[in-house]
Amino acid sequence: MSNAKSPLQRLNETQSAYLLLLPFLLTYGLFLIYPFFRGVWISLHDWNLLQVAFNPDAKQFVGLDNYVRVMWGRNIEWSPWARPVLQVLGLLGVVASVALNRTRRLTSLTSVALGLAGAALFLISGVHAGEEGRWFDRRFWPTVGNTVLFVGLTVPGVTISALLIAAALNRETRAMSLLRTLFFLSQVLSVTVVTLIWQIMFSPRQGLIANITELAGGSPINWLTDERFAMAAIVIATIWWSLGIAMILFLAGLQDISKDLFEAGALDNCTGVRAFWHITLPNLKRTITLVIILQIILHFQVFGQSHLMTQGGPNDETQVLVRYIYQTAFRDSELGRASAMAVFLFVIMGAFSVVQFLVGREEND
Amino acid sequence: MSRVELSRAIKRYGATQVIHGIDLEIDEGEFCVFVGPSGCGKSTLLRMIAGLEETSDGTIRIGARDVTRVDAADRGVAMVFQTYALYPHMTVEENMGFGLRMNGHAKDEIQQKVDEAAGILKLEDYLSRKPKALSGGQRQRVAIGRAIVRGPEVFLFDEPLSNLDAELRVDMRVEIARLHKEIGATMIYVTHDQVEAMTLADKIVVLRAGHIEQVGAPMDLYNDPDNRFVAGFIGSPSMNFLRGTVTADGVEVPGLGRTLQPKVTLPPDGTAVQIGVRPEHLKLTEGTALRVDLTEALGGVSYAYLVAETGERMIVEDRRRERIGMDTRADITCDPGDIFVFDAETEQRIR
Numbered sequence: 222m223s224n225a226k227s228p229l230q231r232l233n234e235t236q237s238a239y240l241l242l243l244p245f246l247l248t249y250g251l252f253l254i255y256p257f258f259r260g261v262w263i264s265l266h267d268w269n270l271l272q273v274a275f276n277p278d279a280k281q282f283v284g285l286d287n288y289v290r291v292m293w294g295r296n297i298e299w300s301p302w303a304r305p306v307l308q309v310l311g312l313l314g315v316v317a318s319v320a321l322n323r324t325r326r327l328t329s330l331t332s333v334a335l336g337l338a339g340a341a342l343f344l345i346s347g348v349h350a351g352e353e354g355r356w357f358d359r360r361f362w363p364t365v366g367n368t369v370l371f372v373g374l375t376v377p378g379v380t381i382s383a384l385l386i387a388a389a390l391n392r393e394t395r396a397m398s399l400l401r402t403l404f405f406l407s408q409v410l411s412v413t414v415v416t417l418i419w420q421i422m423f424s425p426r427q428g429l430i431a432n433i434t435e436l437a438g439g440s441p442i443n444w445l446t447d448e449r450f451a452m453a454a455i456v457i458a459t460i461w462w463s464l465g466i467a468m469i470l471f472l473a474g475l476q477d478i479s480k481d482l483f484e485a486g487a488l489d490n491c492t493g494v495r496a497f498w499h500i501t502l503p504n505l506k507r508t509i510t511l512v513i514i515l516q517i518i519l520h521f522q523v524f525g526q527s528h529l530m531t532q533g534g535p536n537d538e539t540q541v542l543v544r545y546i547y548q549t550a551f552r553d554s555e556l557g558r559a560s561a562m563a564v565f566l567f568v569i570m571g572a573f574s575v576v577q578f579l580v581g582r583e584e585n586d
Numbered sequence: 587m588s589r590v591e592l593s594r595a596i597k598r599y600g601a602t603q604v605i606h607g608i609d610l611e612i613d614e615g616e617f618c619v620f621v622g623p624s625g626c627g628k629s630t631l632l633r634m635i636a637g638l639e640e641t642s643d644g645t646i647r648i649g650a651r652d653v654t655r656v657d658a659a660d661r662g663v664a665m666v667f668q669t670y671a672l673y674p675h676m677t678v679e680e681n682m683g684f685g686l687r688m689n690g691h692a693k694d695e696i697q698q699k700v701d702e703a704a705g706i707l708k709l710e711d712y713l714s715r716k717p718k719a720l721s722g723g724q725r726q727r728v729a730i731g732r733a734i735v736r737g738p739e740v741f742l743f744d745e746p747l748s749n750l751d752a753e754l755r756v757d758m759r760v761e762i763a764r765l766h767k768e769i770g771a772t773m774i775y776v777t778h779d780q781v782e783a784m785t786l787a788d789k790i791v792v793l794r795a796g797h798i799e800q801v802g803a804p805m806d807l808y809n810d811p812d813n814r815f816v817a818g819f820i821g822s823p824s825m826n827f828l829r830g831t832v833t834a835d836g837v838e839v840p841g842l843g844r845t846l847q848p849k850v851t852l853p854p855d856g857t858a859v860q861i862g863v864r865p866e867h868l869k870l871t872e873g874t875a876l877r878v879d880l881t882e883a884l885g886g887v888s889y890a891y892l893v894a895e896t897g898e899r900m901i902v903e904d905r906r907r908e909r910i911g912m913d914t915r916a917d918i919t920c921d922p923g924d925i926f927v928f929d930a931e932t933e934q935r936i937r
Contacts, residue, residue, distance in 0.1 A: 479669060479671065481667050481669050481671035482673060484638050484658075484665075484667070484671065485665070485667065485671040485672075485673070485732075487637070487638060487657075487658040487659060488636065488637075488638075488658050488659060488663065488664060488665055488685070489659065489684050489685035489688050490659035490660075490685065490688040490689050491684070491688045492657075492659070495688065499673075499684075499688075500673065503673075503675035503676075504674065504675060506675070
């Protein structure tokens, strides 16, 4: 009787599961797993893009030299007062984590994370080039610093504004759904369009912002070429661009909160801003964490805004990691060194993914 | 403790009116139950008293104050929700003390009141737990505790037992009755379960489609319903109704194939009426007028489901030891004093 079955019908459940997964696994392996390990492998070589392209034997295994070349220098020293502001901030983080954990204001996992972040800030920012010393790559760490600054400004900006907009738009009227669509619309634009729009907005001659400053009696700022404002300009454009998805996630989270809670709140004399603080925010904790971590992972990969709006300038103020990787690989043809930086970026984002995983697991307990 | 007084209270949603001019007085310390089928407006009425729904017209007074336009928090009411509505991120203790905290009471005063309420509801062991770690019954006790802590003039309960399983529902019902005895506050309780209404209430308000059908003590509604709706709604299993016509001899009931003589002042001959008899007032006798469709034995009592030639159905309570067989034929008798007569058109009681 079994001969009457087609070959597909003879598969058991596990076999058919693998068969159905195969297309995904193939794509995933071919376009993600293989390139990743290939990138790590390249990072261990002195690999000039053009030379290797013409002659596959032109590469040379150099071990971890690329990492040293990128991240280290001559006469590198550590001292507890190399960058006093950042290091004191790091120490304060450690102290705060211990104190908050003692008074049970934070869960143990959160306080450990805060403590580790503080300690890392204290230790890493204490590293500096000593007398007669210099970094092998003077641009790498400032670029990392710019990227971290960009993430540090964009993520809270997106999170807070998306949360406020979502809270304001969480009503079932036609105007509100129209506004929701409008706010989401910027999300579907490509980075070229977004940067173009904001280049016009920031333009000191015809830009909307310049017009407003002039109306208010000020002289227009040249946002994109002024060292003090270039990063801010990129951050503002990015916040506008990536509000939508965070807003949608917050709206979903808001609709998950039972209306009964707000009615109970109304009877407990907790309405308006107080209800937002005491009822909405605590119940949105999971969504907020999710949004923050997704945004961190997303914005560490910033490239287009910096590349198109300021070309990394002025004076490297808006040079970011992915743009530096891109230039090292495709302008300078130093594929090995660029891959080492890419692996560094992967480690940072991987760390945040682990944090997201841990936080998600803790919330489920 | 305060009395609650509604006069001509109306609720409209746009053009749709759902509460039609309710006049009602609830005395100090009274346990009043709003009962009615789903969609009758009982929850809406409760929420109007709570201040969670705006009152479109008319006035609501709590104690001496007109609270029609007063915020929910300032009405001196506390409410227990069907879904408990506990704040999931707060411990039991924080949940119970939250209202006082929001009203700026001192910490030790809050602590003392929470401990007191926890004592009444036997929640001392759970104070540091979050709602997630509690059973349904415990959650509902916390919700009641949260209401007690606020020390309100009026307690409002919106179908508080609907989410509990049958056994727990009976326990909690007893507990709520005990609570009312202990703190003696005015309580308004909404339910669609007439057993809860009968057992808990000092006063039952039967609602239908936004109108009050009848107000009274449980046994008054049972013994002396004003209309067919109240008669059918109060009592379990519900009252049997049969079509009939008034004749010179009494009421001719085709379903029974005979004429009954109820002890009421009958309207003129030829008037269409409905007669109503409760299952517990009927007795099974030998006869052929009715077919036994089904019997249910509950132990001490069994119910026989009867079908008349006219297709009308009846339920009879049978306390005899032996069950009557299915698909046999039988007849019924009852005391003429137990027969209710209703006008077939207006459904009002004919006394």
